[in-house]
Amino acid sequence: METQKGYNIKTMKVTLLNNEQVDLSETLDNMVGDEYYYKYLNLDRVLSYSTMKWLLKSPKWFAHMKKKGMTETQALRDGKLVHTEILEPEKYGQFTFVDTSSKNTTKWKLAKEQNGAETTYTLKEKYMASRIAAAFLQNDSCVSFMKGAETETPALVEVDGLAVRGKADIFKEGEYVADVKTTNDGLKDITLKNGSSVNQFKFTIEKYDYDLQAYLYTQLYNVPDFYWLVIDKTTTDIGIFKASEQTLQSGKDKLEAAIAIYKAFFVDELIDLSQYHKEGTL
Secondary structure (H helix, E strand, O other): OOEEOOEEOOOOEEEOOOOOEEEHHHHHHHOOOHHHHHHHOOOOOOEOHHHHHHHHHOHHHHHHHHHHOOOOOHHHHHHHHHHHHHHOHHHHHHOEEEOOOOOOOHHHHHHHHHHOHHHEEEHHHHHHHHHHHHHHHOOHHHHHOOOOOEEEEEEEEEEOOEEEEEEEEEEEOOOEEEEEEEEOOOOOEEEOOOOOEEEOHHHHHHHOOHHHHHHHHHHHOOOOEEEEEEEEOOOOOEEEEEOOHHHHHHHHHHHHHHHHHHHHHHHOOOOOHHHOOOOOOO
16 A cells, blocks of 8 residues: 555545545545545645645735635646646547637637536647647657656645645656646746856746745655756747755745644634734835
């Protein structure tokens, strides 16, 4: 029986945020499906990298999103197509592609009603995603990360007593997690004022708190290393970046901050959200 973080998966129980206890082995099997992963294991039951980003932004924003529920943005839709073609090509047949120039047409609206909004795309969206996926699949260095590894592998652990879920794009047991990213920010090397050089993706990591994801996933999957496999949406240039010790430490700090915020506002209720504010001299 495989182990997760040193525990026997077969016998382990995990307590969710709503105090519901679940069998880890059964839950991990269920988490393979998006319906269970995203809709059953929602903000009432688990935390995740995405929801921790909301906590860091603002506990009020987290509370708002908890009431509103997860919404699928265009970026998430595009990412789902790219990820499916690269990581789960056997599932690509679930999508319906409509030959229409606009999502305001009757043809599009009818297809969406018949097949479901989450799996209905235009041919234009398909071609854009396939162009990006092809760049990844034709690159031997990217593909090498999938050799001997698992894809779309779920994890569920308790971090400081709080249930946290994740799903690794690429997971090689005992070695690494690799995450497939697309970016509009570019992959250009920039020379700084001190003469050193850094890739633009370094700033993307800071912008989207990818350092938090990197550290969290090393903990969820009990691995030492985390990699980003990045495709530029415009040029289809590719970047392969390993999270440094400094980046992982930054992610650890953010993880601890997010956990502390959640406990203060939503577990111990030490602070009334209506009284939450920032102050200082600027």
